[in-house]
Amino acid sequence: MISRCICRLYRVLLCAYPADFRRRYGREMAQVFGDRCRGIAQTQGPRGLLLFGMRSMADWLSSSLRERIASSSEANAPIQAVDGVPIFCTVASFSPRPGALIHGGVLSLAIFAAISFAIGHGASHRRLLIGSHHPRRSHLLPARTEAVPADLTAEAKANPYPDELPINPYFRLILVLAALDADRDNVISASEIANAPAALRKLDKNHDGKLTAEECGARFGDTITYMRFHPVLAALDADHDGEISSSEIKRAPAALATLDKNRDGKLTIDELLPPPRPRR
Numbered sequence: 268m269i270s271r272c273i274c275r276l277y278r279v280l281l282c283a284y285p286a287d288f289r290r291r292y293g294r295e296m297a298q299v300f301g302d303r304c305r306g307i308a309q310t311q312g313p314r315g316l317l318l319f320g321m322r323s324m325a326d327w328l329s330s331s332l333r334e335r336i337a338s339s340s341e342a343n344a345p346i347q348a349v350d351g352v353p354i355f356c357t358v359a360s361f362s363p364r365p366g367a368l369i370h371g372g373v374l375s376l377a378i379f380a381a382i383s384f385a386i387g388h389g390a391s392h393r394r395l396l397i398g399s400h401h402p403r404r405s406h407l408l409p410a411r412t413e414a415v416p417a418d419l420t421a422e423a424k425a426n427p428y429p430d431e432l433p434i435n436p437y438f439r440l441i442l443v444l445a446a447l448d449a450d451r452d453n454v455i456s457a458s459e460i461a462n463a464p465a466a467l468r469k470l471d472k473n474h475d476g477k478l479t480a481e482e483c484g485a486r487f488g489d490t491i492t493y494m495r496f497h498p499v500l501a502a503l504d505a506d507h508d509g510e511i512s513s514s515e516i517k518r519a520p521a522a523l524a525t526l527d528k529n530r531d532g533k534l535t536i537d538e539l540l541p542p543p544r545p546r547r
Contacts (some may be wrong), residue, residue: 281332427538449466453536457532460524463519498540
């Protein structure tokens with residue numbers, strides 16, 4: 268019953284379309300709408316019919332206005348179309364006047380300059396220097412800069428590792444440092460320096476009494492250059508032959524002591540990192 272009322276109402280609303288449009292498509296539109304309405308009534312019930320009617324009303328309003336405007340413009344057109352034969356009209360090209368382009372460009376530049384001036388000379392505000400003094404595993408190596416150190420206005424702190432301090436990436440890269448740093452605090456303490464021979468012998472995988480560059484952490488490239496580039500390896504490899512012999516392992520505490528620049532009895536990351544390469 269509800270679907271019949273909606274279909275009758277739709278047939279009445281078709282009168283809003285132009286007469287020529289109704290003659291061509293009115294019967295088909297009413298048939299399609301009725302079939303769709305009955306199908307929704309069987310599957311979705313009154314609620315579905317209500318939603319379908321609301322959508323159809325919105326479509327009817329926009330399409331009827333569009334067809335009315337199109338028919339009025341066709342009626343005012345001087346060219347008479349032959350029934351059933353499409354006519355293609357060519358519209359002359361149009362471009363704005365040069366004066367309008369110049370005025371628009373000048374106005375755009377003026378607005379851009381005004382906004383830039385307002386941003387640059389606005390109310391003064393306090394600048395905050397936010398950062399952190401704590402190393403993070405996201406950095407492969409500490410970043411070096413020639414900028415003058417400055418105190419942080421605000422410091423951002425995070426504690427993702429509640430049970431242990433983050434291991435410095437350089438200590439992960441150089442296996443010798445990882446072996447020497449037994450407590451994983453990124454510092455080679457005096458006791459760890461004294462226990463260096465025992466810690467280094469744990470890296471001797473083939474048990475030949477010496478450490479090769481590969482056992483120290485070299486993975487590719489020139490092993491001699493690798494042993495000479497890193498200060499801790501260069502200090503342990505006293506004869507610079509590319510490996511740490513058994514006698515050099517025994518003299519490891521004395522060799523490591525030579526890296527202690529401030530004579531505090533321990534080695535920090537600043538004393539273990541290689542010197543920065545000079546800029547070209």
